[in-house]
Amino acid sequence: MRRTGAMATGALLLAFGLTACGGDDGTAVTAAAPTCSVDSAASGPLTTEDGALFTPPVAAPDDWVDPPQEDFDWDGDGAADSLGFDQAAGTIVVTWADGSLTVTGVRSDFTGEPGQPVEPGGDPFLEQPTESGPPTEDATEEGLAAPVPAAVADVTGDGLLDLLVVDDGIASVVVGAGADSASVSVAQSAIGTEVEGWRNPPVVPADPSGTTFDQPPVPYDQATIVPRWDVTGDDVADWVIESNLPRALGPVTAYAGKPCA
Numbered sequence: 001m002r003r004t005g006a007m008a009t010g011a012l013l014l015a016f017g018l019t020a021c022g023g024d025d026g027t028a029v030t031a032a033a034p035t036c037s038v039d040s041a042a043s044g045p046l047t048t049e050d051g052a053l054f055t056p057p058v059a060a061p062d063d064w065v066d067p068p069q070e071d072f073d074w075d076g077d078g079a080a081d082s083l084g085f086d087q088a089a090g091t092i093v094v095t096w097a098d099g100s101l102t103v104t105g106v107r108s109d110f111t112g113e114p115g116q117p118v119e120p121g122g123d124p125f126l127e128q129p130t131e132s133g134p135p136t137e138d139a140t141e142e143g144l145a146a147p148v149p150a151a152v153a154d155v156t157g158d159g160l161l162d163l164l165v166v167d168d169g170i171a172s173v174v175v176g177a178g179a180d181s182a183s184v185s186v187a188q189s190a191i192g193t194e195v196e197g198w199r200n201p202p203v204v205p206a207d208p209s210g211t212t213f214d215q216p217p218v219p220y221d222q223a224t225i226v227p228r229w230d231v232t233g234d235d236v237a238d239w240v241i242e243s244n245l246p247r248a249l250g251p252v253t254a255y256a257g258k259p260c261a
Contacts, residue, residue, distance in 0.1 A: 031228070035259075036256045038175060044254060045203050056240055067161070069133065074178075075178060079097055084132065085133075085224070090104065103187075104186070126144055151239070155227075156257060156258055173191070202219060219243055219250065220243040
């Protein structure tokens with residue numbers, strides 16, 4: 001498979017040539033110096049040598065545990081922290097005891113089935129991500145959860161949680177700083193420049209059937225981020241984006257994590 005956007009072509013074992021990003025000049029955000037540096041090159045969607053989307057394995061390793069999306073510990077103080085979604089404001093917020101990380105300008109389709117409530121004027125058909133957190137596990141298992149355009153997981157291999165966000169097909173990673181976390185508000189479009197991290201633009205994959213009709217870029221907007229184990233063989237966890245709503249059914253796109261420089 002190969003990484004798009006300046007990532008190297010390779011087989012399942014992928015190697016990174018990482019360099020440290022330059023820091024923020026302090027004019028746009030206030031943040032502690034990152035404990036992990038990565039370059040800003042895209043790490044997905046992963047594709048094969050012929051340009052088709054790479055299909056990640058479905059079966060998890062025996063020792064794999066899904067990273068919790070509620071009551072996780074972002075800053076390493078032993079207390080439960082939270083991931084919230086403000087659909088009206090278009091923001092994703094990680095909140096810990098004495099601070100927060102806010103990503104603004106997230107226009108992804110949170111609602112999943114807008115205009116199709118159970119009853120006219122009633123609640124949406126699908127359970128929504130809210131300021132209190134993502135949809136419940138029961139709703140997810142029953143296929144009644146709306147798209148969730150953010151997740152927390154360690155995708156840099158340093159043992160600290162990072163924030164993954166998808167907006168308009170662009171998948172971004174904000175590198176977490178653990179105990180060094182400081183309050184930051186950053187536009188999704190500024191990830192990788194104003195805060196440590198990187199962005200992955202959508203791609204138009206090669207058509208596996210060989211026909212000539214135009215292929216839409218992936219991932220689709222109605223998408224859910226799902227943390228995964230290491231599928232690329234570099235000892236760093238990866239992640240996928242799924243578009244599985246009936247009206248927006250799309251392929252799974254896979255993204256590689258990046259070890260800290």
